[in-house]
Amino acid sequence: MTTIWKADLHCLEVIMLDLPTFLSKSNKTRWQKAFATVCCLRAFSSLFQEVVAKNKSKLSPSPSQRALVIDVVKVETQPCFSNIDQSNLTHIVKEKNLDQLDTLGGVQGLAFTLKTDVERGIHGDAEDISHRHVAFGTNTYSKPPTKSFFHFVWEALRDPTILILLVCAALSLAFGIKEHGPKEGWYDGGSIFVAVFLVISVSAGSNFRQNRQFDKLSKVSNNIPVEVVRGGRRQQISIFEIVVGDVVCLKIGDQIPADGLFLNGHSLQVDESSMTGESDHVEVNLSHNPFLFSGTKVVDGYARMLVTSGNTKDENGNTEFNGNKTKVDDVINSMVRIIAAAVTIVVVAIPEGLPLAVTLTLAYSMKRMMSDQAMVRKLPACETMGSATTICTDKTGTLTMNQMKVTKFWLGLQCMEERSYSSIAANVLKLLHQGVGLNTTGSVYKPTSGTEFEFSGSPTEKAILSWATLELNMDMEELKENCTILHVEAFNSEKKRSGVLMRKKADNTINVHWKGAAEMILAMCSHFYDPSGNVEALGDDERMKFNQVIESMAASSLRCIAFAQKEVLEKEHEDGKVHHKLKDNGLILLGLVGLKDPCRLGVKKAVEDCQHARVNIKMITGDNVFTARTIATECGILKPNQDMNGAVVEGVEFRNYTTEERMEKVDKICVMARSSPFDKLLMVQCLKEKGHVVAVTGDGTNDAPALKEADIGLSMGIQGTEVAKESSDIVILDDNFASVAMVLRWGRCVYNNIQKFIQFQLTVNVAALVINFVAAVSAGEVPLTAVQLLWVNLIMDTLGALALATEQPTNELMEKPPVGRTEPLITNIMWRNLLAQALYQIAVLLTLQFKGESIFGVNEKEA
Numbered sequence: 040m041t042t043i044w045k046a047d048l049h050c051l052e053v054i055m056l057d058l059p060t061f062l063s064k065s066n067k068t069r070w071q072k073a074f075a076t077v078c079c080l081r082a083f084s085s086l087f088q089e090v091v092a093k094n095k096s097k098l099s100p101s102p103s104q105r106a107l108v109i110d111v112v113k114v115e116t117q118p119c120f121s122n123i124d125q126s127n128l129t130h131i132v133k134e135k136n137l138d139q140l141d142t143l144g145g146v147q148g149l150a151f152t153l154k155t156d157v158e159r160g161i162h163g164d165a166e167d168i169s170h171r172h173v174a175f176g177t178n179t180y181s182k183p184p185t186k187s188f189f190h191f192v193w194e195a196l197r198d199p200t201i202l203i204l205l206v207c208a209a210l211s212l213a214f215g216i217k218e219h220g221p222k223e224g225w226y227d228g229g230s231i232f233v234a235v236f237l238v239i240s241v242s243a244g245s246n247f248r249q250n251r252q253f254d255k256l257s258k259v260s261n262n263i264p265v266e267v268v269r270g271g272r273r274q275q276i277s278i279f280e281i282v283v284g285d286v287v288c289l290k291i292g293d294q295i296p297a298d299g300l301f302l303n304g305h306s307l308q309v310d311e312s313s314m315t316g317e318s319d320h321v322e323v324n325l326s327h328n329p330f331l332f333s334g335t336k337v338v339d340g341y342a343r344m345l346v347t348s349g350n351t352k353d354e355n356g357n358t359e360f361n362g363n364k365t366k367v368d369d370v371i372n373s374m375v376r377i378i379a380a381a382v383t384i385v386v387v388a389i390p391e392g393l394p395l396a397v398t399l400t401l402a403y404s405m406k407r408m409m410s411d412q413a414m415v416r417k418l419p420a421c422e423t424m425g426s427a428t429t430i431c432t433d434k435t436g437t438l439t440m441n442q443m444k445v446t447k448f449w450l451g452l453q454c455m456e457e458r459s460y461s462s463i464a465a466n467v468l469k470l471l472h473q474g475v476g477l478n479t480t481g482s483v484y485k486p487t488s489g490t491e492f493e494f495s496g497s498p499t500e501k502a503i504l505s506w507a508t509l510e511l512n513m514d515m516e517e518l519k520e521n522c523t524i525l526h527v528e529a530f531n532s533e534k535k536r537s538g539v540l541m542r543k544k545a546d547n548t549i550n551v552h553w554k555g556a557a558e559m560i561l562a563m564c565s566h567f568y569d570p571s572g573n574v575e576a577l578g579d580d581e582r583m584k585f586n587q588v589i590e591s592m593a594a595s596s597l598r599c600i601a602f603a604q605k606e607v608l609e610k611e612h613e614d615g616k617v618h619h620k621l622k623d624n625g626l627i628l629l630g631l632v633g634l635k636d637p638c639r640l641g642v643k644k645a646v647e648d649c650q651h652a653r654v655n656i657k658m659i660t661g662d663n664v665f666t667a668r669t670i671a672t673e674c675g676i677l678k679p680n681q682d683m684n685g686a687v688v689e690g691v692e693f694r695n696y697t698t699e700e701r702m703e704k705v706d707k708i709c710v711m712a713r714s715s716p717f718d719k720l721l722m723v724q725c726l727k728e729k730g731h732v733v734a735v736t737g738d739g740t741n742d743a744p745a746l747k748e749a750d751i752g753l754s755m756g757i758q759g760t761e762v763a764k765e766s767s768d769i770v771i772l773d774d775n776f777a778s779v780a781m782v783l784r785w786g787r788c789v790y791n792n793i794q795k796f797i798q799f800q801l802t803v804n805v806a807a808l809v810i811n812f813v814a815a816v817s818a819g820e821v822p823l824t825a826v827q828l829l830w831v832n833l834i835m836d837t838l839g840a841l842a843l844a845t846e847q848p849t850n851e852l853m854e855k856p857p858v859g860r861t862e863p864l865i866t867n868i869m870w871r872n873l874l875a876q877a878l879y880q881i882a883v884l885l886t887l888q889f890k891g892e893s894i895f896g897v898n899e900k901e902a
Contacts, residue, residue, distance in 0.1 A: 304342025
């Protein structure tokens with residue numbers, strides 16, 4: 040009995056402290072008495088524990104007493120979570136067990152058990168987080184152990200060249216000892232073993248260091264920021280800081296950070312292919328399938344999820360070699376010498392230092408690029424970027440700062456100044472509040488202590504919410520209390536609009552609200568509101584005037600967003616329930632807002648640097664053609680006096696070209712506006728077909744196909760979704776085009792360093808190979824032994840590679856044209872330098888080989 044009340048004591052106290060303040064006076068008195076009783080019980084409990092602790096050393100407790108002490112400790116470490124454990128939570132989600140979930144009161148009941156408020160999230164203070172860590176663990180997984188240095192030694196030993204050298208060393212050692220005795224006969228074979236040991240050590244050390252570097256990089260890339268609700272406030276935390284009970288906000292492109300359950304949201308579809316292998320998207324809802332799995336990705340809609348558990352993983356690897364002994368005589372001795380000479384020539388012919396040099400160059404460059412805001416996910420991408428001939432870039436966030444601000448507002452055909460907002464008719468203002476506050480994935484939070492509002496969501500959402508809250512006095516909390524959302528059509532890059540169907544609780548009227556690209560929303564409207572609140576017909580003249588307003592805003596590089604609404608009759612709502620399609624015609628235009636997104640500092644110079652390096656820059660954006668053209672001119676992609684015929688196109692126009700037209704016009708296109716992800720993919724395919732090496736920047740889930748198709752995929756580290764990052768080769772950590780230009784510079788530097796090392800290594804290899812071959816054929820012996828050649832190669836491999844690998848990018852690299860897809864790695868100039876230097880070395884060394892004794896007046900004994 041003692042154990043039971045002790046286990047629930049803490050929970051009882053918490054419940055009492057959380058009691059509502061509106062209890063009647065008599066009830067308050069009763070609760071005060073009860074609370075006093077609980078406090079006494081707590082005091083008695085702590086006294087009991089002290090007694091147990093004091094007597095523990097003196098007395099050996101009986102089994103029942105021992106169980107009691109353990110039980111007390113267990114309860115103290117898991118307060119208030121005694122009726123649910125991690126294994127139950129994991130089983131419910133992994134097995135998709137709806138029956139077991141229902142027995143706990145469904146998702147809402149489970150949230151209550153986990154002490155989570157579905158709207159405000161967990162408390163999130165240090166004590167709460169620590170209790171949840173103790174009870175349910177952390178959102179981390181046990182990584183496989185880091186590969187040891189000896190693993191890379193074993194890998195190096197399995198290299199065919201090393202095996203050949205080891206066989207050669209063994210033979211040389213055996214026959215050397217037989218011929219000259221153990222005292223002097225071990226020199227050649229032993230020297231080869233030492234050289235091989237050094238090669239293995241350098242190679243294994245380099246790979247071990249590179250592996251450690253990759254481990255560090257993966258820690259950075261795996262530390263994904265996640266948006267959670269704690270204490271009623273939306274905030275970003277690391278994926279590793281999530282705890283069971285957290286409420287996580289999900290949107291299109293997000294990777295689901297832990298296992299959990301759907302709380303609320305709309306049109307949520309999840310790609311579970313990483314878990315099931317099935318490519319079909321799974322719909323997640325509260326009634327039939329509320330289960331969400333760690334690592335899967337959101338492809339449509341938005342939602343809030345309740346976290347129920349985290350992850351786990353593990354890995355392993357092995358091979359060997361043999362030899363034998365033969366009877367020795369003079370014939371075999373001479374054959375061994377011939378074989379050893381042949382092996383030596385083969386060893387010389389193979390530039391075994393090249394893979395090491397390339398690896399060192401790429402690894403060093405990768406580390407330096409991190410400080411220039413570029414994280415390389417795939418090593419060869421460094422070198423490929425040096426060959427890029429075309430860069431297809433996004434506009435928002437890459438060329439611009441992605442810090443939106445509403446600077447224009449048109450109500451009807453009148454431009455409203457800030458001071459005239461108070462004159463907006465009450466009915467229009469209410470509808471604008473609904474259109475902004477309910478048709479959004481963002482949120483508004485006002486801390487109790489401060490006066491400043493906090494806005495969360497995409498930059499566009501934040502700008503519009505900020506404008507509506509601060510300028511139009513919108514109250515988000517009041518809106519949500521007074522209205523019920525019936526259905527949502529989430530925004531995506533193809534539709535370029537989002538809609539919401541809502542019911543007002545006061546009079547049960549139903550309205551549909553749409554928000555999106557101005558020209559698209561305008562096409563759905565038949566009427567508009569004037570500033571006085573009257574509804575006017577939208578005739579051809581008015582439509583033309585509205586289009587001129589949209590064009591003038593776009594020409595000022597403003598992103599133009601329109602709001603529209605219409606009342607929906609109950610009967611129409613009932614009919615549309617089956618199809619879940621919102622009414623999208625005959626709407627009334629509420630207003631137009633223009634959002635300014637200034638160009639990033641340094642972008643114009645970065646674009647000019649790329650163009651000077653003869654790399655084409657193409658801007659592909661979802662904005663309308665006027666905004667796109669203005670921003671492209673500001674950034675220097677379009678020149679003021681440039682012929683615009685064919686330089687600026689819309690996505691639909693490019694899509695509808697024939698294949699021949701597309702191939703003919705793709706080179707001239709500088710800007711593609713109102714484009715879909717499919718248009719972006721189509722352009723990349725056309726450019727590659729024409730022989731271009733294409734780099735593409737992207738941040739959305741729908742950019743993934745284009746990022747994969749491109750020769751180099753560049754995703755954005757801040758605004759980029761996890762899907763985009765996984766599909767890319769390089770992550771631009773600051774989302775800035777200037778960093779893209781820096782990656783281009785580094786790519787050319789890497790390519791140039793590799794070419795230098797090839798020329799350096801092959802010159803000596805060609806010279807040594809020719810000398811040994813000529814000498815072996817004419818004199819029957821090789822002047823340069825395997826030991827000497829290995830030593831020279833070893834010195835070159837390490838010191839030469841390191842010297843060339845660490846050369847920094849220079850401005851001269853950006854003066855040259857790009858290498859492109861068809862240029863050979865060893866150019867004609869390199870062949871000229873290589874052969875000229877090799878011939879000089881061959882001439883001098885062969886002269887010394889055949890005439891050296893007479894020239895210097897020495898004999899073999901003296902040599």
